[in-house]
Amino acid sequence: MNTNFGDIDDFSATLENIDDLDVYAILEKMKFGDRVERKIEKMNNLNIINIGKTGVGKSTIINAVFCRNLAKTGIGRPVTQHCxxxxxxxxxxxxxxxxxxxxxxxxxxxxxxxxxRVKTQNSSENINDYIHICWYCVLDGGNRLDQNEVETIKKLRQIxxxxxxxxxxxxxxxTNDFINEIKKNFDANFVNIIPIMALPKVEESDFGQMNIKSHGLDKLVKTSYELLPESVKKTFAAYQQSSIELKSKHAFRACTIYSGAVAAAAIQPLPIADTPIMIGIQIAMTVNITACFGLKPSNFNFKTILSGLGGPFAAAVVGRTLVSLLKLIPGIGTGAGIAINAATGATITFAIGSVYTKVLSSVVKNNGKIDEAEMIEALNEAVKNVDMGAMKKEWEKNKNSYSKSEAEQILLEVKKDID
Ligand SMILES: Nc1nc2c(ncn2[C@@H]2O[C@H](COP(=O)(O)OP(=O)(O)OP(=O)(O)O)[C@@H](O)[C@H]2O)c(=O)[nH]1
Ligand SMILES: [Mg+2]
Structure with missing residues (x-):
């Protein structure tokens, strides 16, 4: 397969026929909500083991990292007597x-x-049993780490x-003294000791109250992300709620690869019109980005996204959104004869993905809740500030950062879906 991204005007759509394009058939075939659900189902399972003495704050950490209130509600299922x-x-x-x-x-x-338990699960044939990381919790200023805890940590670290x-x-x-005391038990390379306060706390002292802000969660999340195997990084990034940056990182990768798939579509001699394929890829991209944020929207879909990007009338003629974005790309010219080549198609796709990523970043800051009207408004606002020239440059800069075979795989899947 030829994967040289040239400036070949191979996309058969022009401004005229894109405007009339009936994309509803594609929207119908590629149901956004179902796809997000399937994408989430296909994400790799992640298992974390949280060990520590009663009352040190294990549940509070889980609740803070994932912004849930689950560990206290007693829905835990016993695996063994002590786990x-x-x-x-x-x-x-x-x-x-x-x-x-x-x-x-x-x-x-x-x-x-x-x-x-960890040893058994990690030698299981079932990949879903595998425990990926251990958070070993010790109360600050509590008692030191017992010798049997030190030995357990040393053995766990082998796995x-x-x-x-x-x-x-x-x-x-x-705290520093406490950490230094703990460090003495391990070799000098062991630096994964992270002090945290998961929830703010008021400490009473003889001299009044001391307000301690929450801290350290971000470091715990980022360090865990670094230490986790590649296969579950995306899952962890999607569901932790401390670092939006980590979610965006995966979303940005999706923007690049799916834009690459559009570029790949434009250089292939296709028997069918290419623009539906581009839209199909854009749907698949926004599905993937949604999953990167751990969101499962029930109240908006790809049509909402296009409406938001193209203004209030875009829902009626979806192609118009693409046209309005197209016109913003410098050097593309105007008029009806403009064809979408590989670079242009990729740039529009990249821009759609980037704007959507930006909006989802603020959605997760607001508890992940957004209705359709708010989504349209947020996209409308975000698209106002889009510099398509900068988008083009950004795409050009990143277009070699992904694997070409991944982009081609996406293209093949989308073609199969909309055929
Ligand atoms: N303010 C504040 N309170 C905390 C923090 N961590 C734990 N606590 C409090 O300490 C108590 C015990 O916390 P848990 O998270 O339930 O401790 P645990 O380790 O899960 O306890 P068990 O499940 O009983 O073993 C609770 O009252 C928490 O509210 C924290 O970071 N800040
Ligand atoms: Mg608990």
Whole structure:
């Protein structure tokens, strides 16, 4: 397959026929909501094990990272006597939560049981059993890490990445001393010790109250992301709620690859008109971006997105949105004879993806809730500030950063879907 992106005017659509294009058949064939659902279902499962003594703040951390209130509501299912399991609702994430580790007791048997659980699951043939990372929670200023905990962490590290999370951390020299004390148990390379305060806290002292802001969650999330295997990074980015940047990173990758698929479509001698394929790819792209944000919208679809991008009348003639975006690309000229070549098609697609990503970034800041009218308004606002010249440059800069075979795979799938 020829993957040289030239400036060949191979797209058969012109401004005239794109305007009249009946994209409803494509919208019908590629149902946005169902697709998002399927995309989410296909995301790789991620399993996290959260170990720590009773009351240190394990559940509070999970709730803060995923912005849910699940661990306290008692929906955990026992896996073994000392390990229970929670699912993050509407996501492929499962939390294994330790149970029964107590201060001042000999926890050796329980720790052994938990370690064996990880070992067994990680040698299972079923990839869904695999536990990807351990957050080992220790209360700041509480008791030191017991020797059997140190041994457990050392053994776990042979199998999975481990982060020692210092919970309810007040910071300052006391925390630093505590961390240094813990570090002595490990080799110098072990730096994954992260102090956090998952929720703000008021501490009473003899001299009055001390307000401690929440902190450290972002570092926990970013470090975990770095340590997780490639296969589950996207899942983690989509459902954690501390770093919008991580979600956008995956969404941006989708913008680039799907725009690449449009460019690939434009250089192939296709028996059918290419513009429906471009729109099909754009639908698939927005589906993918939605999944990157862990959103499952029930109240808007691709038509909403195009309406938002093209103004209030775009829903009636969807092609008009593409035309209005097209006209903004410098050097494209005006008039009815303009054909969409590889670079132009990719630029429009890239712009649609980028604007949508930007809007979803603010949606997740607002609890992930948005209705159709608000979505249209947000896109309308975002598209006003789009510099298509800059988009073109950005696409040009990134077009070699993805694998060509991935773009071609997308193209093939979309062709199959709309045929
Ligand atoms: N303000 C504040 N309170 C916290 C924090 N972490 C834990 N707590 C409080 O400490 C108590 C215990 O927290 P949990 O998260 O339930 O602890 P856990 O480790 O899950 O406890 P078990 O499930 O019983 O083993 C609760 O009252 C929490 O509100 C925090 O970061 N900030
Ligand atoms: Mg708990």
């Amino acid at each position: 229970q399991l929670y699912s993050i609702p509407d996501s492929p994430i499962t939390i294994y939560d330790s149970k029964g580790l107590e201060t001042g007791r000999d926890n050796t048997t329980i720790l052994e049981e938990i370690y064996n 999975i990445p481990v982060i020692i999370v210092i919970t309810q951390s007040v910071g300052g020299h006391r």
